[in-house]
Amino acid sequence: MKRLLNTAILGVASAIALSAAPALAQDVVIANATVVTGDGSDPIENGVVMIENGRVTYAGTANGQSFSTDLVVDANGAWVTPGIFATVTTLGLVDVGAVSESNDSRAGGAPFSASLDVAPAVNPNSQNILIHRAAGITRAATTTLPSASIFAGQGAIIDLDADGNPIVKARAFQMVDLGEGGARRAGGSRAASYTLFRASLREAQALSGGGTPQTTEITADGEVLLNRFDAEALKPVVAGTQKLYVAVERASDIRSVLALKTEFPRLDLVLVGVSEGWMVANEIAAAGVPVLADPLDALPTGFDQLASTQSNVGRMKRAGVKVGLNAAGMENPRRLAQQAGNLVGLAKMPGASGLTWGEAFASISSIPAEISGMGGKAGVLKSGALGDVVIWDGDPLEVTSVPTAVFIGGVEQPLGSHQSRLKERYRDLDESDLPKAYDW
Amino acid sequence: MNLTKKALIAAASAFALAGCATTSSANTAGDDSGSDDAPRFAAKTESEGPFPSTYSAYPGAPTALVGATVYDGAGNRIEGGTVLFRGGKVEAVGGSDLSTEGYTVLDGTGKFVTPGIIDIHSHLGDYPSPGVQAHNDGNEATSPTTPDVWAEHSVWPQDPGFSRAMANGGITSLQILPGSANLMGGRSVTLKNVPSRTVQGMKFPGAPYGFKMACGENPKRVYGGRGRKPSTRMGNFAVNRQTWYDAIEYANNEDAKRNLGKETLKGVLEGEILVHNHCYRADEMALVMDMAKEVGYKVTAFHHAIEAYKIGDLLRENDVCSAIWADWYGFKMEAYDAIMENAALLQKEGACVVIHSDSQNDIQRLNQEAAKAQAAGARMGIEISDADVIGWITLNAAKAMGIDDMTGSLERGKMADVVLWNGDPLSVYSRPEKVWIDGALMFDAMDRKRRPVSDFELGQPGEGDVK
Numbered sequence: 003m004k005r006l007l008n009t010a011i012l013g014v015a016s017a018i019a020l021s022a023a024p025a026l027a028q029d030v031v032i033a034n035a036t037v038v039t040g041d042g043s044d045p046i047e048n049g050v051v052m053i054e055n056g057r058v059t060y061a062g063t064a065n066g067q068s069f070s071t072d073l074v075v076d077a078n079g080a081w082v083t084p085g086i087f088a089t090v091t092t093l094g095l096v097d098v099g100a101v102s103e104s105n106d107s108r109a110g111g112a113p114f115s116a117s118l119d120v121a122p123a124v125n126p127n128s129q130n131i132l133i134h135r136a137a138g139i140t141r142a143a144t145t146t147l148p149s150a151s152i153f154a155g156q157g158a159i160i161d162l163d164a165d166g167n168p169i170v171k172a173r174a175f176q177m178v179d180l181g182e183g184g185a186r187r188a189g190g191s192r193a194a195s196y197t198l199f200r201a202s203l204r205e206a207q208a209l210s211g212g213g214t215p216q217t218t219e220i221t222a223d224g225e226v227l228l229n230r231f232d233a234e235a236l237k238p239v240v241a242g243t244q245k246l247y248v249a250v251e252r253a254s255d256i257r258s259v260l261a262l263k264t265e266f267p268r269l270d271l272v273l274v275g276v277s278e279g280w281m282v283a284n285e286i287a288a289a290g291v292p293v294l295a296d297p298l299d300a301l302p303t304g305f306d307q308l309a310s311t312q313s314n315v316g317r318m319k320r321a322g323v324k325v326g327l328n329a330a331g332m333e334n335p336r337r338l339a340q341q342a343g344n345l346v347g348l349a350k351m352p353g354a355s356g357l358t359w360g361e362a363f364a365s366i367s368s369i370p371a372e373i374s375g376m377g378g379k380a381g382v383l384k385s386g387a388l389g390d391v392v393i394w395d396g397d398p399l400e401v402t403s404v405p406t407a408v409f410i411g412g413v414e415q416p417l418g419s420h421q422s423r424l425k426e427r428y429r430d431l432d433e434s435d436l437p438k439a440y441d442w
Numbered sequence: 443m444n445l446t447k448k449a450l451i452a453a454a455s456a457f458a459l460a461g462c463a464t465t466s467s468a469n470t471a472g473d474d475s476g477s478d479d480a481p482r483f484a485a486k487t488e489s490e491g492p493f494p495s496t497y498s499a500y501p502g503a504p505t506a507l508v509g510a511t512v513y514d515g516a517g518n519r520i521e522g523g524t525v526l527f528r529g530g531k532v533e534a535v536g537g538s539d540l541s542t543e544g545y546t547v548l549d550g551t552g553k554f555v556t557p558g559i560i561d562i563h564s565h566l567g568d569y570p571s572p573g574v575q576a577h578n579d580g581n582e583a584t585s586p587t588t589p590d591v592w593a594e595h596s597v598w599p600q601d602p603g604f605s606r607a608m609a610n611g612g613i614t615s616l617q618i619l620p621g622s623a624n625l626m627g628g629r630s631v632t633l634k635n636v637p638s639r640t641v642q643g644m645k646f647p648g649a650p651y652g653f654k655m656a657c658g659e660n661p662k663r664v665y666g667g668r669g670r671k672p673s674t675r676m677g678n679f680a681v682n683r684q685t686w687y688d689a690i691e692y693a694n695n696e697d698a699k700r701n702l703g704k705e706t707l708k709g710v711l712e713g714e715i716l717v718h719n720h721c722y723r724a725d726e727m728a729l730v731m732d733m734a735k736e737v738g739y740k741v742t743a744f745h746h747a748i749e750a751y752k753i754g755d756l757l758r759e760n761d762v763c764s765a766i767w768a769d770w771y772g773f774k775m776e777a778y779d780a781i782m783e784n785a786a787l788l789q790k791e792g793a794c795v796v797i798h799s800d801s802q803n804d805i806q807r808l809n810q811e812a813a814k815a816q817a818a819g820a821r822m823g824i825e826i827s828d829a830d831v832i833g834w835i836t837l838n839a840a841k842a843m844g845i846d847d848m849t850g851s852l853e854r855g856k857m858a859d860v861v862l863w864n865g866d867p868l869s870v871y872s873r874p875e876k877v878w879i880d881g882a883l884m885f886d887a888m889d890r891k892r893r894p895v896s897d898f899e900l901g902q903p904g905e906g907d908v909k
Contacts, residue, residue: 098772100773129772300606301606301802309904310904312610333804334770337769340814402813402817404821421771
């Protein structure tokens with residue numbers, strides 16, 4: 003990749019360029035690129051992406067485009083994509099999973115559930131943020147996970163840039179587990195989790211002026227399943243102004259969740275996990291409820307996932323369901339691109355259902371962004387979108403590829419981390435002059 | 443009631459007879475205690491191989507794969523290669539000049555052929571799907587040392603995970619290890635990935651046993667959490683060393699009362715059983731290698747070996763393999779220094795690399811994990827050929843499992859464990875098209891009936907579906 007400062011290589015100056023730029027944002031034109039817009043369409047050869055004032059002003063073919071800019075990047079044919087949008091994650095909440103002092107992803111000991119708000123807990127300096135930024139993930143949905151009750155709390159949309167202000171939208175969604183896990187948390191039965199769910203939402207309705215609140219607290223075995231603060235926090239859920247992510251796998255559970263809309267018509271549902279979604283794909287599509295699916299589940303890991311197949315995403319897509327890939331359904335979110343790539347490979351297999359390359363990339367960019375309430379702003383390269391742009395050293399869905407440059411909001415980001423520093427230190431094992439501790 | 447009693451007596455006498463027979467055969471072999479009076483009861487000895495493999499190859503047609511790019515697992519790549527197998531064995535591997543007369547010829551133009559993929563670290567069967575509590579059979583977490591348990595006694599052959607590993611991952615052999623809760627977790631078992639009603643029907647004939655050990659966080663957490671020794675890393679070593687001293691005493695005492703756990707430890711000291719040691723940190727691996735020297739055994743492979751790249755020189759000098767992930771990191775403290783360049787840095791240092799899964803999911807994509815690790819190396823200037831990288835999931839794994847004289851590479855006389863891929867196996871877009879085990883076609887993506895469906899899946903939603 004070659005950088006040419008202040009050189010317009012394709013055309014004439016335009017006057018808009020330098021006004022009202024964000025503090026560190028540069029106006030950038032990336033030329034000679036294989037441009038992926040993220041909307042599901044095929045890549046564009048010899049494309050151009052223009053970023054001004056932190057936003058994309060153009061993404062498409064080079065024909066007839068002219069510009070004046072701070073920085074021109076000649077991509078030499080490299081792939082240029084919108085940043086990957088990872089949801090659902092715990093990015094920024096965890097340093098080390100099994101080190102409980104460093105892990106804010108579950109609050110099982112707290113008397114709160116739905117009222118938990120992840121926004122103040124997100125640490126933008128977490129190595130997990132740095133590592134995933136370097137993997138091309140520019141924005142994410144991050145949340146606490148269900149622990150003491152069926153409700154996980156209120157997740158946030160974050161960016162992964164280095165400016166220290168990760169929160170894009172606080173309290174963007176609530177999450178609830180209405181599958182096997184939720185049933186255990188509610189006392190041991192799905193019947194209990196649905197009763198708890200209804201009671202909680204009715205309480206929220208009452209607090210919203212739809213009746214008289216009946217209870218201040220629901221407890222079982224000393225665990226608080228819902229308190230007044232939690233019921234208060236569910237008011238925007240029942241009003242449909244805050245999305246409700248529902249973790250669910252079994253076909254019959256999916257139907258039961260969709261049926262909740264008759265009782266609480268304003269619920270803005272997103273289904274998460276959904277291993278048996280293909281069995282009820284037409285019903286999900288008819289309900290217009292989007293899905294964040296675990297893409298490569300192929301095993302009956304529980305009795306709620308007996309029909310798991312990697313063809314699940316493709317079949318739901320064919321049935322008209324809006325499907326993004328669930329980042330929580332893999333070892334770590336930086337595998338999103340790999341998992342999407344697998345769905346492309348799957349399409350070649352007899353009897354299987356996969357995705358086209360464009361659909362696969364959309365399932366980790368524009369679709370999760372739309373589901374996260376950032377449709378048209380993130381996960382796409384088009385005029386008006388945020389300047390989240392990634393330049394890759396190869397096909398971004400290949401396991402061998404990584405970003406060579408990552409822009410978030412138009413600002414080029416550092417890509418180093420603890421891991422990259424270790425790699426450099428241990429490039430050789432030579433300690434003939436001094437111990438490795440001096441090699442930094 | 444009477445009937446039952448009679449039946450029991452009859453069974454007992456039959457057993458006694460069998461015992462006599464084996465004892466007398468042991469007498470002739472000269473490794474008996476020398477007593478003239480054969481004991482009335484005697485269990486089979488270790489050397490008589492209890493729970494023997496009953497696996498035998500399924501029938502297969504003499505097959506010639508032609509026109510494909512062949513990675514032989516031993517570091518060679520042949521463009522437009524020919525692979526011939528018959529009677530369960532590889533007969534020849536070469537170029538287009540090899541005669542295919544007498545073979546069923548399969549055109550592999552544009553496709554790739556590798557040896558069957560081998561996972562050195564799996565818990566399939568011991569932690570099967572569905573992953574319910576009743577299926578948690580992988581950790582005998584009741585004592586920090588349980589060298590007496592054998593993983594094969596926990597393997598549920600109906601685990602649907604075996605079939606996914608074959609169909610999606612091209613896995614033809616795998617080592618099932620006990621978990622890592624214990625310092626000494628027990629014996630592993632090596633299986634052919636062939637569906638069977640019994641675990642004996644999967645046991646890899648002639649494969650040596652492995653012995654699972656674990657250092658670091660897991661044992662001290664599990665037992666320290668119960669107020670028991672070990673609760674520290676120094677406690678880990680203390681318990682291990684004393685256990686080895688006791689084993690040495692046992693091994694030196696021909697009259698010692700038979701002890702199941704110590705028989706396994708003796709097998710390790712004799713070099714018959716290979717040590718597979720779960721260990722993350724570099725400093726800890728260095729200590730374990732010194733413990734092995736102190737006691738007199740050899741570590742065959744460190745598993746997980748997150749920080750192996752920090753001591754590639756030591757691992758090379760001690761001839762210890764590192765069985766590792768490509769990109770797992772940060773899930774516990776001792777995994778904090780994981781880097782994707784681990785494999786490449788080890789290879790550069792001349793140490794042995796194996797890519798493993800430890801996962802019912804990743805075992806379906808070991809090829810992709812290997813490719814990831816290769817690419818990370820290439821980005822820092824360490825170029826490792828595709829053919830060598832395939833060796834990380836075939837021949838190197840076989841070496842560390844002691845089965846490399848039988849499988850792991852496409853060489854004349856070896857088992858015809860073969861995968862035909864529909865594209866470059868180091869690409870995310872490629873998948874196994876056909877899988878042969880001992881020359882028998884066990885998976886064929888083009889034939890929906892040539893796909894194993896476990897008992898558990900019958901009559902369930904998704905029976906026989908593409909997975």
